[in-house]
Amino acid sequence: MVRSRMRLSNLQIVALGYFLVILTGTLLLMLPISTQEGQPPTSVLDALFTAVSASCVTGLVVVDTGTHWTLFGQLVILGLIQIGGLGFMTISLGFLLLMRKRIGLRHREVMVESINSMQIGGVVRLTRKILYGTLLFEGLGALFLAIRFIPQFGWKQGAYFSVFHSISAFCNAGFDLFGNYNSIVAYADDALVNFTLMGLITMGGLGFLVWEDLWQKKWSFRHLRLQTKIVLSTSFALTVGGGFLLLMLERNNLNVDMSNSERLLTAFFQSCTARTAGFNSVDPGAMTSGSKMLMMLLMFIGGSPGSTAGGIKTTTLMVILMYTLAGVRHARSANIFGRRLEEDALHKAIYVFFVNLIFVILGTIAICSVQNLELTDVLFEAFSAMGTVGISTGITRELEVFSRLVIIFLMYCGRVGSISFAVALMERKAVPPVTMPLEKITIG
Known part of the structure; x- marks a missing residue:
C-alpha cells in the first residue's frame, strides 16, 4: 500500500530528474576547483542560477562563463548542457544500452514522456538514433568551427572552443567562452561561424x-x-520572416x-537564435522597441516538440x-x-499557450x-527564461x-514544460467524471 502511494508518475520522474541534475551541478560548481583564481568565491545562488541555466539549456548568466569558471567548472557546465539538451532519460538510457542492460517497460514509458513520442514501440531504437545523430551533428559542427x-x-x-560552442549551439544553450558577456558579437560578420551555429x-x-x-521518408x-x-x-516561416522583419526594423x-x-x-542569425538558442551577434539592449517585441514573440514560440529547444513550440502555434x-471561416x-x-490538440495548445503566458506575466510583475x-x-x-x-x-x-x-523558476518550468510542471505537482488519481449542467454565455 505504501509503495503504491509513493509510486511517482512519469511526469514526476522527469521533473524530479531535472531537479537532481540541477542539484548535482550546483554542488559541483560551488567547489573551489570550479572557480578561477582571483575571482570571488562562487555563492550558492550564483552556482544554482548557472546550473539551472545550463541544465535547462537557457544561457542566461550572472558570471562570465569564460573568465569566472576554471576548465573543470566549464566542463561541468558543458555536461549539464548536454544532459539538459538531450534529456537525462536519453542519457541514462544510453548508458544502459552501452552496458548492455535490459530496458524495462517503466524506463521506456518515462522515455516516451521525456521526448514527447506518440508511441512506446521503437523508443529504444529511436534513442540510439538520437545519440548517434547528436554525435554526428555536434562533431560536424565542431569541425567547421575549428576552421x-x-x-x-x-x-x-x-x-576546445569548437567542441564547447558546437554542443552549446546544438543543445540551444547559448553559453559561450569569449568573455565580457559579448557572446559572438566579435564574429558578427563571419559567415562560417554564423552559418555553422545556425545549422546546429x-x-x-x-x-x-x-x-x-x-x-525514414528519404526527405520526401x-x-x-x-x-x-x-x-x-x-x-522556415518564422526564421525567414523574422529575419526580414529584423532587417527592416533595424x-x-x-x-x-x-x-x-x-x-x-545579423538579421537572420538573430531570428534563428531567438528561437531558444541564446547566442547574439549584436547587442539586444541596443535594438529598437519593435525588434525587442519581435524577439519576445520568437522566444515565446520557441522550437519544436521533442527537441533541445523550449517555448510553446511551433505545433502549438499552428494549431491555434x-x-x-x-472559426473565422465558419x-x-x-x-x-x-x-x-x-480537437484535443486545440485544448492542449490553449493550455500550453496561456499557462506559459501567465507564468511570464506573473514573473514580470x-x-x-x-x-x-x-x-x-x-x-x-x-520571455527569455x-x-x-x-x-x-x-x-x-x-x-x-x-x-x-523568479528567473530560476521560469527556466526550470520552461525546460520541464509548464503543463508538465503543473501536472507533476498536482497529479492524482482520476475521479469519476461528472458532467455539469450546460449554460450558454456570449463570447466576443
Whole structure:
C-alpha cells in the first residue's frame, strides 16, 4: 500500500530528474576547483542560477562563463548542457544500452514522456538514433568551427572552443567562452561561424521525431507525417520572416554602419537564435522597441516538440492559428496539408499557450515589484527564461536575490514544460467524471 502511494508518475520522474541534475551541478560548481583564481568565491545562488541555466539549456548568466569558471567548472557546465539538451532519460538510457542492460517497460514509458513520442514501440531504437545523430551533428559542427578557432586560438584552445560552442549551439544553450558577456558579437560578420551555429541551432530545434521521419521518408515532403510538415514549414516561416522583419526594423539603428551582407547575416542569425538558442551577434539592449517585441514573440514560440529547444513550440502555434482561421471561416474543422486537426490538440495548445503566458506575466510583475527596472527589459528577460533562450538586454547581473529566484523558476518550468510542471505537482488519481449542467454565455 505504501509503495503504491509513493509510486511517482512519469511526469514526476522527469521533473524530479531535472531537479537532481540541477542539484548535482550546483554542488559541483560551488567547489573551489570550479572557480578561477582571483575571482570571488562562487555563492550558492550564483552556482544554482548557472546550473539551472545550463541544465535547462537557457544561457542566461550572472558570471562570465569564460573568465569566472576554471576548465573543470566549464566542463561541468558543458555536461549539464548536454544532459539538459538531450534529456537525462536519453542519457541514462544510453548508458544502459552501452552496458548492455535490459530496458524495462517503466524506463521506456518515462522515455516516451521525456521526448514527447506518440508511441512506446521503437523508443529504444529511436534513442540510439538520437545519440548517434547528436554525435554526428555536434562533431560536424565542431569541425567547421575549428576552421576558424584553431588558427585564432591555437590547436588546444581552438579545438576546445569548437567542441564547447558546437554542443552549446546544438543543445540551444547559448553559453559561450569569449568573455565580457559579448557572446559572438566579435564574429558578427563571419559567415562560417554564423552559418555553422545556425545549422546546429536549427537541427537541435527541429526535434528528434522529425529527424526520424525525415530519415525514414528519404526527405520526401509529400510522404512526411503531418507533425513533420508543420514543424518544417513553421520553422522556415518564422526564421525567414523574422529575419526580414529584423532587417527592416533595424535599418536605421544597428544596421546603419553595416554592409549589406552583414545586415543580412545579423538579421537572420538573430531570428534563428531567438528561437531558444541564446547566442547574439549584436547587442539586444541596443535594438529598437519593435525588434525587442519581435524577439519576445520568437522566444515565446520557441522550437519544436521533442527537441533541445523550449517555448510553446511551433505545433502549438499552428494549431491555434488553424483553429482561429477555421472559426473565422465558419469551417466545421481545422485542416492543414490535407489533414484534419483533432480537437484535443486545440485544448492542449490553449493550455500550453496561456499557462506559459501567465507564468511570464506573473514573473514580470514579481520582479518589477521588488526592483525598479525598465518594464521592457524585465519582460524580455522573463520571455527569455520561460522560452529557455538566454538572450538578455543586460539586466541579468543586476537582478537581486528574489528576482534571480523568479528567473530560476521560469527556466526550470520552461525546460520541464509548464503543463508538465503543473501536472507533476498536482497529479492524482482520476475521479469519476461528472458532467455539469450546460449554460450558454456570449463570447466576443
